[in-house]
Amino acid sequence: MTKSHLPADHPAVKQQKIGVLLANLGTPDATDYWSMRRYLSEFLSDKRVIDYSRLFWQPLLQLVILSKRPFTSGAAYRTIWNNDANESPLMTITKQQTAAIATQMQADFGDQVMVDYCMRYGNPSTQSRVDAMIAAGCTKILFFPLYPQYAGATSATANDAFFKALMDLKNRLQPVARVVPPYFDQPAYIDALAQSIERKYATLEERPDILVCSYHGLPQRYLTEGDPYHCQCQKTTRLLKERLGWADTEIMTTFQSQFGSEEWLQPYTVEEVARQAAADNKRLAICAPAFSADCIETLEEINEEIRESFEHAGGQNFTYVPCLNDDPAHIAALCGVIQQNLMGWLD
Template sequence: MTSANLEQDQPGSGRLAHAPTDHPAVPRKKVGVLLANLGTPDATDYWSMRRYLSEFLSDRRVVDYAAWKWQPLLQLIILSRRPFKSGEAYRSIWNTEQNESPLLTITREQTRKVSAGLKERLGDQVVVDFCMRYGNPSTDSVLRRMQAEGCERILFFPLYPQYASPTTATANDQAFRTLMKLKWQPAVRTVPAYFEQPAYIEALANSVREAYAATESRPDVLVASYHGVPKRYLLEGDPYHCQCQKTTRLLKERLGWKDDEIVTAFQSKFGPEEWVGPATVEHVAELARQGKKHIAVVSPAFSSDCVETLEEIEQEIRSSFIEAGGETFTYIPCLNARDDHIAALLSVIENELGGWI
């Protein structure tokens, strides 16, 4: 088959011009948009949790200790106990109606809305799907399916507003691993951090305004809680900490608030080394001891509610605040599938598709 055969395809026919009659049908050329989120276990039992945690904690972007030192500790000690605790946390938030994690439910709905929005704006030119860095649907399986459907160009969109090595970079890594195995690679673009996009900041501000309007007494302070990373990552050049601080500043400015009405903190510390701080679970307790009896917490680093927000913030961090003397704790949900959030994602996607559509 010559290059001319490939170029002269007949749209919608599944046939190549001048190709032999026994040539396999070729799908019409398409552009794909692949939304990528962190991941989810398939179930909450011990072995499902162990498989998920093993994949997650074996990722060198997440824990970058030498494998000879880390893997025996992980496989023989940590994964003998942690699946029980993590399974309990997931069970407390599990979507029992659909038998899946909230992250999976929300990401599917975000994908449905993004797909509908792009179809309205661009017609049938774009195929939209989603994948998970860890667990299912896997990045590898979805990328291969999109290529089989005719996606010769794919926009890969990690759903993390701020760039971080353990989130954005590892999602991109996984996509690149699939490309390394393909005989015919689609052209792939990756979406950069979008925390500065005005539409994203506006959606975040809207969620805060709505939550504050629904409270009986205005919170004394808003805690912007981001997932944490070791401090060493910052010193090694990861921009995440700086981008989180800027997100908080942009949100404060959009709301028109004073400096003391919003603070930045970090959650989900893991391991013995020093992490960026202050730690949310400790900071909310300190706020209560300082006389801040009414607080709200928002999670600008998470595009979808997940175990870190629905269990860690809603349960562990809330308890820390109340036990230290706090009275009213308001958790402001992630942007999830809000219409203004979907509009922000569509704006980013259309910009990044420039020249392809």
């Protein structure tokens, strides 16, 4: 219906657009106890993250874990906090990524595409950004979880929040929706990873004995239940090795951030770096290919706890290769994935 045919009392009709909504894990609003508690409660109450019975888990979480963990997590966040912007590095970097992708989308498609970001936990929420896109005239939304490898605890729960936002629109028209699949084996993503490693190695006086690709961990049973994350991580490392032209002995896959007492995907990064040092691999580099942006798990866990484990075991040179963040090759790779998934919606 054209505007000339609309009745006088008809709500204003926006110019139709396509939304590209980037989604990352999330971040606390601040590092104080209550901000950390709100964030951790939302995160650790997610059934895809912790799938124990709520009757068992919620009393333990609310009465025991969240009485102490906000203090320790807040202290960890304070060591990496972007004090100038009063936000976490993940928030800063996600904003930078969004701006860079928006610039490229504007160059390619003009005003037809709107780019924004949301967080699965914390702010801005997925619901708020979906609402904003619809209010801006987006009749189609491409939802892009910024996780190269799929896992139920990352990609799937981000998708859950997106689908729930669509369910909660009530009487408003739902936009047509697409979800970007994992991009762990996309050549441009692998090439961006390889370039970042080559640049870092070029700055070092001595070549590391081994590169550890450290991925966020999951309980081992998730693999046996059908989650493809472990296999996709292994393939990312293999493709990276092939792109770099390295031998098997120069690169390996490990998993970090274990939680609780059950067995998780192995080898554990914190233990493996110590074994490497003990095996006389005294120069070690480490990267985190599962993270699209540096965050608490890379800036604090890798650079402090995991570094400590390596050095305590006799390691001498520990090199962290930063996440791809807003590196131009990474932005180009992400834009390529977006353009693939916009096919049929845009020329």
